[in-house]
Structure formats: C-alpha cells, structure tokens
Amino acid sequence: MMGRLPLLLALTVLAGPAVAEHPAECRVAEHLVENSFPLPQVARAIAAKKLTVLVVGAGSSMLPGPGGAKNAYPARLQAALSQKLPGVAVAVSTDVKLRRTAAQMAAALPADLAAAKPALLVWQTGTVDAMQGVDQDQFAQALDNGINVARAAGADVVLIDAQYSPRTESMIALANYTENMRWVAVQQEVPLFDRFNIMKLWSDLGTFDFYSATKKLDMAERVHDCIGRLLSDLVVEAAKPDAATPPGLQ
Amino acid sequence: MAPVSTERDLRLDLFRGLALWLIFLDHIPSNAVSWITIRNYGFSDATEIFVFISGYTAAFVYGRAMQEHGFIVASARLLKRAWQIYVAHVFLFAIYLAEIAYVAHSFDNPLYSEEMGVLDFLKSPDVTIIQALLLKFKPVNMDVLPLYIVLLVGFAPVLWLLIRAPSLALIASAVLYALMWGFAWNLPAYPSGNWVFNPFAWQLLFVFGAWCALGGARNLSRFLHSRVLVTLATAYLAFAFCIAMTWYVPRLGTLVPKFVGEMLYPIDKTNLDVLRILHFLSLAVITVYFVPADWPFLRLRVFRPLIICGQHSLEIFCLGVFLSFAGHFVFTEVSNRVVVHVLVSVAGIAIMVGTAALLSWYKRVERQGPRPPITKPGYAGDNT
Numbered sequence: 001m002m003g004r005l006p007l008l009l010a011l012t013v014l015a016g017p018a019v020a021e022h023p024a025e026c027r028v029a030e031h032l033v034e035n036s037f038p039l040p041q042v043a044r045a046i047a048a049k050k051l052t053v054l055v056v057g058a059g060s061s062m063l064p065g066p067g068g069a070k071n072a073y074p075a076r077l078q079a080a081l082s083q084k085l086p087g088v089a090v091a092v093s094t095d096v097k098l099r100r101t102a103a104q105m106a107a108a109l110p111a112d113l114a115a116a117k118p119a120l121l122v123w124q125t126g127t128v129d130a131m132q133g134v135d136q137d138q139f140a141q142a143l144d145n146g147i148n149v150a151r152a153a154g155a156d157v158v159l160i161d162a163q164y165s166p167r168t169e170s171m172i173a174l175a176n177y178t179e180n181m182r183w184v185a186v187q188q189e190v191p192l193f194d195r196f197n198i199m200k201l202w203s204d205l206g207t208f209d210f211y212s213a214t215k216k217l218d219m220a221e222r223v224h225d226c227i228g229r230l231l232s233d234l235v236v237e238a239a240k241p242d243a244a245t246p247p248g249l250q
Numbered sequence: 251m252a253p254v255s256t257e258r259d260l261r262l263d264l265f266r267g268l269a270l271w272l273i274f275l276d277h278i279p280s281n282a283v284s285w286i287t288i289r290n291y292g293f294s295d296a297t298e299i300f301v302f303i304s305g306y307t308a309a310f311v312y313g314r315a316m317q318e319h320g321f322i323v324a325s326a327r328l329l330k331r332a333w334q335i336y337v338a339h340v341f342l343f344a345i346y347l348a349e350i351a352y353v354a355h356s357f358d359n360p361l362y363s364e365e366m367g368v369l370d371f372l373k374s375p376d377v378t379i380i381q382a383l384l385l386k387f388k389p390v391n392m393d394v395l396p397l398y399i400v401l402l403v404g405f406a407p408v409l410w411l412l413i414r415a416p417s418l419a420l421i422a423s424a425v426l427y428a429l430m431w432g433f434a435w436n437l438p439a440y441p442s443g444n445w446v447f448n449p450f451a452w453q454l455l456f457v458f459g460a461w462c463a464l465g466g467a468r469n470l471s472r473f474l475h476s477r478v479l480v481t482l483a484t485a486y487l488a489f490a491f492c493i494a495m496t497w498y499v500p501r502l503g504t505l506v507p508k509f510v511g512e513m514l515y516p517i518d519k520t521n522l523d524v525l526r527i528l529h530f531l532s533l534a535v536i537t538v539y540f541v542p543a544d545w546p547f548l549r550l551r552v553f554r555p556l557i558i559c560g561q562h563s564l565e566i567f568c569l570g571v572f573l574s575f576a577g578h579f580v581f582t583e584v585s586n587r588v589v590v591h592v593l594v595s596v597a598g599i600a601i602m603v604g605t606a607a608l609l610s611w612y613k614r615v616e617r618q619g620p621r622p623p624i625t626k627p628g629y630a631g632d633n634t
Contacts, residue, residue, distance in 0.1 A: 133439055166582065170574075211582055220359070223361055
C-alpha cells in the first residue's frame with residue numbers, strides 16, 4: 001500500500017499539467033492566437049470572481065443536433081475558462097441565430113447586453129455579410145456601432161472572423177470582409193480571434209480534413225472544442241494586468 | 251487628329267500575357283503558388299494591368315477603324331466585341347453552375363451549415379439565372395468580364411472624343427471618377443450590394459490606357475524618363491512593399507503610425523482606390539524606364555509564351571477562369587498538398603500557352619484564304 005503511494009503521486013504530478021493543457025491538435029495553432037489588446041473589464045470581473053460572457057453570432061457559432069448547444073464553442077469556452085480560472089464563476093450566454101448580418105446583430109446588441117450584463121462580448125460575424133454581398137462601408141460601420149454600444153454598456157469586445165471553408169471558397173468572397181474586420185479591430189483596439197487563419201493552418205497541416213463530406217458531428221465537435229479552448233487562452237492572456245502593451249512594442 | 255501608331259508594341263502583349271497568368275494563379279483559392287503574384291507585395295494587382303492594356307489595345311484597334319471607316323462602323327465593331335465577351339461570360343457562368351450544383355449535391359458537413367447557404371440560390375434558379383444574364387448576379391472571380399463589357403459598350407463616344415481632344419477626354423474621365431467617389435455611384439448587384447468592379451471607377455484606367463495609345467504616351471515620354479519621377483515611383487513601391495509585409499507579419503503592423511494606417515485603409519479595390527492607381531502607375535513608370543519598346547530581349551524565345559497569351563487575351567482569360575475552377579476542383583477531390591498546387595498551376599499555364607499557340611496557328615491558316623481554283627493545263631498563266 002505504502003509502495004504505491006509515491007507511484008500514484010508521481011502519476012498525479014505528471015497527469016496534472018496534461019489535464020490542464022489542450023489536446024495536441026488544438027495546440028498546433030496556439031501561436032496564431034494574438035492577444036494584442038488588453039481586456040480591462042474582464043480583468044476586473046476575474047478579480048471580482050464573477051465573469052459573464054455573451055457570445056453573439058450566426059450559424060457558425062452553433063452546431064446542429066440535440067447535443068449542439070453543449071458542443072458548440074460557446075459552451076466549450078465556458079468549460080475551458082472555468083478550468084483556467086479556478087474560483088471564478090464563469091457563465092457564457094449566447095445569442096446565436098442563423099443568417100444574421102453584422103448590422104442585424106448590432107441592432108440586437110442593446111437588448112442582449114441589457115439582459116446579460118456581460119463583462120465580455122464575443123462577436124462572431126462576417127460570413128453572412130460576405131454571402132449577401134453587403135456593402136463594405138456598411139459592414140465596417142455596423143462593426144463600429146456594435147463595439148461602441150458594447151463598450152458603453154461596460155463590456156470588453158473580442159471579434160471572431162469567418163470560418164475557413166475550402167469547398168465553398170470559390171463561391172463566397174470572404175477576403176474583403178476578413179480584411180475589413182481586421183482593420184476595424186486594430187482601429188478600435190479590440191482583439192481579433194483569427195478563426196479563419198487558425199482553421200486554414202489546420203487544413204494545411206492536415207490536423208482536420210475540412211474537405212470531407214460527412215453527416216457525423218465528431219470532427220465538428222472537435223473543431224469547436226479547440227476553438228473554445230484557444231479562445232479561452234486569448235481571453236485569459238489579454239485579461240492579465242501586464243497585457244497592456246502590444247507584443248511588438250515589448 | 252492624333253496619328254495612331256501602327257506597330258504593335260510587344261511589351262503590351264508581354265505584360266497582358268503576364269497579367270493573365272497572374273489572374274489565373276490568383277483565381278484558384280488557397281493556391282500556394284499565388285504567393286508569387288504581385289498582389290502580395292503592393293497595393294495593385296494584375297487587374298489594373300489587364301484593364302489598362304485592354305484600354306490601350308481597344309483604342310489602338312478601334313481608333314484606327316474609327317479614323318478609316320467612321321464612327322458608325324467603329325461603334326458596330328465595338329458592340330460586336332462586347333457581345334462576344336458577353337457570350338463568353340455566360341458560358342463561364344454555366345460552368346460555374348455545374349461546379350456549384352456538384353458541391354451542393356456531394357458535400358455535407360455540419361461544421362459548414364451556414365456556408366452551405368450560399369447554395370440557396372440554386373433553389374430559385376429562375377430568378378438567379380435571369381439576374382446572371384442581366385449581369386447583376388456574378389459569381390466570385392467572374393467580375394472582370396462584365397466590367398469589360400460595360401467599358402466597351404460605352405467606349406465609342408469616348409474614343410471619338412479621344413481622337414479629337416484627348417486631354418479633354420482624360421479630364422472628363424477623371425471628373426467622372428471624382429463624382430463616383432463623391433456620390434457613391436455604382437451598378438446594382440443581386441441579391442444585394444453593388445458590382446465588385448465599379449465601372450465608374452475602373453473606366454479611369456481604361457480611358458488612361460486609351461489616351462496613352464492615341465499619342466498621350468508620346469507626349470509623356472520625355473517626362474517618363476526623368477530621374478525624379480523614377481525615384482518617386484521606386485520610393486512609393488518600397489513603401490507599398492513595407493505595408494504589404496505588415497499584412498503577413500502582424501507584429502510589424504505596430505510599427506506603422508496610426509495616422510498612416512488611417513489614411514491608407516481600407517484600400518478599396520471595388521472603387522479603384524487612389525493608392526492602387528498610384529501603385530500601378532509607379533510600376534508602369536519603372537517598367538517603361540527599364541524596358542524600352544525596342545528592347546531586343548523582347549524577341550527572346552523565353553518570352554514567346556507570354557506574348558502569344560497576350561495576343562489572344564479574351565480567349566485565354568476565359569480559359570484561365572475555367573482552369574481555375576478545374577484547379578480548385580482538383581484540390582478538393584484529389585489532394586490539397588503544396589506539390590499539387592504547383593502541378594496544377596504549371597499545368598494550367600501550360601494549357602493556356604498551348605491554346606494560345608493553337609489560336610495563333612488557326613489565325614495564320616485563316617489568313618491564307620481559300621484554296622486557289624485548279625486551272626486547266628494549257629491556258630495562260632501556267633504557274634501553279
């Protein structure tokens with residue numbers, strides 16, 4: 001009995017960090033997660049031990065099926081944040097509907113923010129705007145409006161751009177919209193979670209096969225799980241007190 | 251009236267052929283080989299080259315027709331050319347529909363339920379096809395031909411003015427460009443939004459090319475070779491290159507002062523941002539400076555593939571769009587590795603060059619005319 005104790009201790013010590021780390025397939029994209037701007041409201045919420053997050057998005061923020069809500073990345077974000085921030089009560093609420101443009105989501109924001117009173121707004125947009133060919137200026141303006149409304153309501157903002165979808169790449173002109181979003185994020189000093197380039201890296205490395213046709217949910221669940229984990233990395237890093245200077249100027 | 255030069259400047263064909271190759275490489279989504287194209291290293295890309303040279307050659311060809319045969323004949327020829335391009339566009343749209351229908355039928359993935367909505371238009375084909383025929387619904391990367399059609403349809407009066415008062419025509423074009431920026435004019439697209447290449451904006455490059463063809467280049471030639479201009483052009487190209495590097499290494503972006511960033515972005519391709527025009531002009535100045543019209547190297551065999559592609563630009567452009575669809579299909583169905591990217595790119599260019607060579611051969615054969623009639627022996631002129 002006593003002989004096994006050191007072995008058990010050793011195993012726990014070794015297994016501990018492994019449990020806290022992400023799976024290998026998520027980790028390959030870790031270097032693409034840039035926490036270039038700080039999230040002061042989130043830092044304050046963490047210090048107060050209560051973090052509420054509101055995720056506003058369109059179809060790519062949800063998964064179909066009965067287990068969809070708990071397997072999509074908002075729920076995975078809540079799980080990952082709870083794990084990384086022990087002792088902090090993390091609650092992630094969502095307002096996710098199919099086929100919404102940035103302008104439509106910005107119009108719904110005041111009501112959402114008043115109901116949830118989050119410290120952090122995670123805003124996923126761009127795909128539907130690209131599919132509908134929304135005017136670039138209007139798209140940029142909708143993003144600006146939304147960010148200003150969120151800030152006025154006392155929430156930090158993190159933007160998420162479109163998914164990388166190789167099969168429909170030649171049919172949806174995403175490039176301008178992702179570029180536009182990147183520029184608005186820099187101008188408004190809001191971190192951008194670059195889902196497009198992360199998924200592109202996974203596709204190039206062969207981590208996930210985005211070309212395959214399947215009705216099963218397992219790859220989609222793994223992708224959403226990784227996205228939730230990497231997003232939690234971004235949030236926790238950006239909320240640290242010394243995250244005030246952008247990495248290039250350190 | 252400004253005299254129209256009669257020699258075909260080989261540089262035009264060379265650079266238009268180059269533009270066609272670059273457009274083909276850029277049109278295959280996620281193509282590793284597209285890293286060598288100029289859009290990654292500056293503000294402008296192959297589209298500017300294509301539109302400028304198309305304006306130049308349109309003025310060259312139809313200007314001569316207008317001077318020799320009058321306004322009506324030249325207009326008729328322009329409209330006929332526009333019709334040919336329209337037919338080519340509709341043919342490419344049919345191929346695009348086939349690709350989409352195949353994707354809709356064979357692809358299903360719960361991760362992409364939102365993106366699959368782009369195939370919704372297949373559910374109402376009656377509306378969509380009419381909108382496509384009206385050039386309001388244009389698939390991704392099929393925006394250049396409709397622009398070319400609109401520019402040619404409106405070109406006859408502009409050409410008339412260019413021949414008589416070239417500077418006035420250029421100024422009018424610049425005024426239209428300025429009004430477009432002021433009033434946000436553009437043509438409507440379906441289901442929403444506007445044309446990806448705003449004809450009111452891109453006409454400026456087209457008319458400028460035409461102006462250069464009709465004597466403007468000669469007037470500018472002394473100015474073009476001045477050291478000051480070449481230095482300015484090089485400086486601007488270097489600046490654009492540095493900004494382009496910040497797109498790939500985001501940390502460098504923090505070195506760009508905020509006011510510079512605010513002045514630059516967004517760099518509007520749809521409305522032909524001034525930065526893009528200046529970048530193209532800088533490239534043109536440098537090119538004209540280093541590659542004179544009578545440069546003997548232009549006749550080297552290694553440039554022949556580019557030149558013959560440039561000589562059949564419409565056909566090769568359509569072939570390029572079709573090959574980019576096919577290339578994307580290969581990436582999807584066969585393999586997505588970089589080796590395949592390189593193979594597909596090289597094969598595509600080889601097919602384009604081969605087709606251009608075939609078209610040149612056809613033209614040569616056609617020009618020889620019908621066979622002479624067989625003369626009976628014994629008659630005068632026994633010299634077959």
